[in-house]
Amino acid sequence: MIPNLLFDVFSFILLGSAAMVVTSRNPVHAVLFLILAFINAAALFLLAGAEFLAMILVIVYVGAVAVLFLFVVMMLDVNFAALREGFQRYAPIGALVALILFVELALFVTGSTIAPGAAAARLFPTPDTITNSQALGSLIYTNYLVLFQLSGVILLVAMIGAIVLTHRDRKRAKRQNLDVQHARVPAETLTMVSAKLGAGAPMPKPNKETL
Amino acid sequence: MNPLLPPLVPGLLLGLGGMALLLVGVLSKRDKASTSTYGAILLLALAAAFSFAAPDAVLFGGLLKTSLFTRYADSMVYLGAAAALLLSLDYNRREAMARFEFPVLVLFAVLGMIVMVSAADLMSLYVGFELQSLALYILAASARDSLRSTEAGLKYFVLGSLASGLLIYGISLVYGFSGTTNFVSLAAILANGAGYGIVIGIVFVLVGLAFKVSAAPFHMWTPDVYEGSPTPVTALFGTAPKIATMALLLAVMLGPFGHLLAQWRMIIEILSILSMALGALAAIGQKNIKRLLAYSSIGHMGYALMGLAAGTLAGVQATLVYLAIYLVMSFGAFACVVAMRRKGQAVETIADLAGLSTENPGFAFALAIFMWAMAGIPPLSGFFGKLYVFSAAINAGLNTLAVVGVVTSIIGAFYYLRVIKVMYFDAGTPGFDKTASGVRFVMFAGALVTCLFVLIPGPLIAAADAAAKALIG
Numbered sequence: 252m253i254p255n256l257l258f259d260v261f262s263f264i265l266l267g268s269a270a271m272v273v274t275s276r277n278p279v280h281a282v283l284f285l286i287l288a289f290i291n292a293a294a295l296f297l298l299a300g301a302e303f304l305a306m307i308l309v310i311v312y313v314g315a316v317a318v319l320f321l322f323v324v325m326m327l328d329v330n331f332a333a334l335r336e337g338f339q340r341y342a343p344i345g346a347l348v349a350l351i352l353f354v355e356l357a358l359f360v361t362g363s364t365i366a367p368g369a370a371a372a373r374l375f376p377t378p379d380t381i382t383n384s385q386a387l388g389s390l391i392y393t394n395y396l397v398l399f400q401l402s403g404v405i406l407l408v409a410m411i412g413a414i415v416l417t418h419r420d421r422k423r424a425k426r427q428n429l430d431v432q433h434a435r436v437p438a439e440t441l442t443m444v445s446a447k448l449g450a451g452a453p454m455p456k457p458n459k460e461t462l
Numbered sequence: 463m464n465p466l467l468p469p470l471v472p473g474l475l476l477g478l479g480g481m482a483l484l485l486v487g488v489l490s491k492r493d494k495a496s497t498s499t500y501g502a503i504l505l506l507a508l509a510a511a512f513s514f515a516a517p518d519a520v521l522f523g524g525l526l527k528t529s530l531f532t533r534y535a536d537s538m539v540y541l542g543a544a545a546a547l548l549l550s551l552d553y554n555r556r557e558a559m560a561r562f563e564f565p566v567l568v569l570f571a572v573l574g575m576i577v578m579v580s581a582a583d584l585m586s587l588y589v590g591f592e593l594q595s596l597a598l599y600i601l602a603a604s605a606r607d608s609l610r611s612t613e614a615g616l617k618y619f620v621l622g623s624l625a626s627g628l629l630i631y632g633i634s635l636v637y638g639f640s641g642t643t644n645f646v647s648l649a650a651i652l653a654n655g656a657g658y659g660i661v662i663g664i665v666f667v668l669v670g671l672a673f674k675v676s677a678a679p680f681h682m683w684t685p686d687v688y689e690g691s692p693t694p695v696t697a698l699f700g701t702a703p704k705i706a707t708m709a710l711l712l713a714v715m716l717g718p719f720g721h722l723l724a725q726w727r728m729i730i731e732i733l734s735i736l737s738m739a740l741g742a743l744a745a746i747g748q749k750n751i752k753r754l755l756a757y758s759s760i761g762h763m764g765y766a767l768m769g770l771a772a773g774t775l776a777g778v779q780a781t782l783v784y785l786a787i788y789l790v791m792s793f794g795a796f797a798c799v800v801a802m803r804r805k806g807q808a809v810e811t812i813a814d815l816a817g818l819s820t821e822n823p824g825f826a827f828a829l830a831i832f833m834w835a836m837a838g839i840p841p842l843s844g845f846f847g848k849l850y851v852f853s854a855a856i857n858a859g860l861n862t863l864a865v866v867g868v869v870t871s872i873i874g875a876f877y878y879l880r881v882i883k884v885m886y887f888d889a890g891t892p893g894f895d896k897t898a899s900g901v902r903f904v905m906f907a908g909a910l911v912t913c914l915f916v917l918i919p920g921p922l923i924a925a926a927d928a929a930a931k932a933l934i935g
Contacts, residue, residue, distance in 0.1 A: 365639075396522070397521075397586070411484070412600035415561060415567070
């Protein structure tokens with residue numbers, strides 16, 4: 252009874268906020284509704300017993316992606332009015348995508364399978380006795396440890412790459428170098444110029460200072 | 463000691479050694495780039511030594527598998543990467559792009575390649591593939607103040623990601639329709655034939671890998687990336703990743719998908735014919751020697767694919783021999799390109815070579831040897847590589863392929879010989895700068911091996927035979 256009620260509440264809010272994402276005029280509101288939609292979807296996953304997916308959805312989508320959207324919306328000067336134009340032009344393509352999604356959903360709901368043998372050959376069938384975070388964890392940290400570590404190396408390479416391609420040592424920063432200052436002699440810095448009366452003197456070029 | 467440890471040592475050396483070099487580079491104060499490069503070359507040599515000493519093993523519950531085949535391919539990868547690092551030592555300093563991260567990235571790319579080569583599961587295949595690709599994208603853009611290098615990096619990244627996407631899509635189809643990613647179980651399932659889903663998946667996997675070996679019609683990125691990248695990086699692109707991906711193609715197509723030979727053979731034949739034809743025809747109009755070598759490498763991959771199309775033991779052996787010979791010719795030729803510098807500037811057009819034979823006969827002769835060998839003129843090594851793949855193709859009944867191969871290698875000889883003609887018969891004063899000893903060493907060693915292969919072909923042929931037997935024995 253209560254799970255059913257919860258399901259109704261979460262899916263109602265999910266659908267409502269999804270509609271608001273598309274229709275709201277203010278892009279910041281749209282992103283906030285998107286976050287609401289993500290959180291409700293996560294709650295639905297929880298109800299379905301997929302707590303790992305729920306956590307990932309909150310951490311990755313709400314924590315990172317939605318915040319990134321918010322940054323883009325607030326930092327960049329995007330002309331949203333121009334983006335909104337041409338609804339009629341794109342409507343047929345949108346309808347086509349919707350139709351394909353609907354057919355796929357229908358196939359899924361009616362339970363059709365195209366490779367009946369594949370489920371039987373699975374190396375690690377879904378366990379019934381433990382939660383799926385536990386099941387995934389024990390697979391990742393035992394059977395697939397080496398792949399997990401190598402994925403970490405890939406991220407390390409990405410980090411090295413970001414630094415190699417963008418980081419520059421700033422040589423222009425003004426720091427005091429006492430040794431050089433003390434070693435300076437007047438001949439390097441002072442120039443005596445004899446000026447004619449009323450005519451001034453040509454400005455001598457100063458030595459480039461290396462302090 | 464745990465018997466599973468020795469086969470892991472090369473990978474651990476590369477990964478942990480790379481991280482150690484990174485730390486040394488960050489913390490130490492002076493001349494970090496050359497310390498790091500020598501360290502990386504030492505690590506590659508150590509990894510090669512340890513990989514020869516290690517026994518065959520199936521690791522991590524069937525994710526990785528080492529055998530004579532993987533050791534053969536690994537040693538070629540180590541050699542190609544070490545040669546590229548030697549070339550980079552002087553080039554990077556002169557181009558003011560010497561950074562200690564460069565050899566570290568090469569090490570991680572090599573780690574990805576050896577994972578790819580020894581993959582026994584579609585997941586480890588993909589992780590290795592991605593690791594080497596990502597490191598190579600960064601290396602392509604490593605001359606970050608050069609517009610061409612940045613463009614090359616970006617182009618390689620965008621098109622390479624597309625290839626990765628195709629590959630992972632193919633893998634997901636294969637997994638979805640068969641229920642497993644393990645090579646042994648896949649082979650067992652596919653022994654009873656396969657549905658259309660698996661075949662479509664295999665085609666996508668094939669396209670993703672063909673992209674990496676730059677087999678036509680998936681070669682579009684090659685000339686631009688080869689031309690734009692710093693020359694030592696181009697030398698790396700031309701050797702190690704090509705060889706690793708080719709070895710992976712052999713292992714995956716003849717391993718888990720081996721029972722479907724009749725269904726995918728046609729695709730490999732088409733790839734091979736198109737690559738050979740494009741390599742021969744498109745290179746004719748090139749004025750830039752790096753672009754010329756790019757088209758030449760597309761052609762060479764076409765010849766190497768011929769052995770895979772044969773699908774027999776002799777075919778695998780021929781491809782392995784071809785790859786080893788191609789490796790030596792290729793890094794030798796790129797050493798010559800690295801040596802083409804005038805007044806501190808790298809020059810890359812073929813016309814710049816005019817008159818080289820009178821000014822620097824040794825250099826001219828070395829480049830001539832590589833060009834002759836690539837054209838497949840006996841008694842140089844390139845001829846034997848072609849001979850082996852042609853005979854494997856004919857024995858497998860693929861006469862069309864062999865005929866196309868012969869015709870295209872005759873057409874291709876035109877542009878290789880033109881380079882020699884420019885060096886020996888055209889008037890000019892190249893006035894090249896003094897070549898660094900590391901580059902001269904790579905050039906000399908490459909030329910020596912290319913020339914003397916005819917005298918002692920035995921060890922390589924025997925090694926390739928044993929490796930092929932380990933793969934499909």
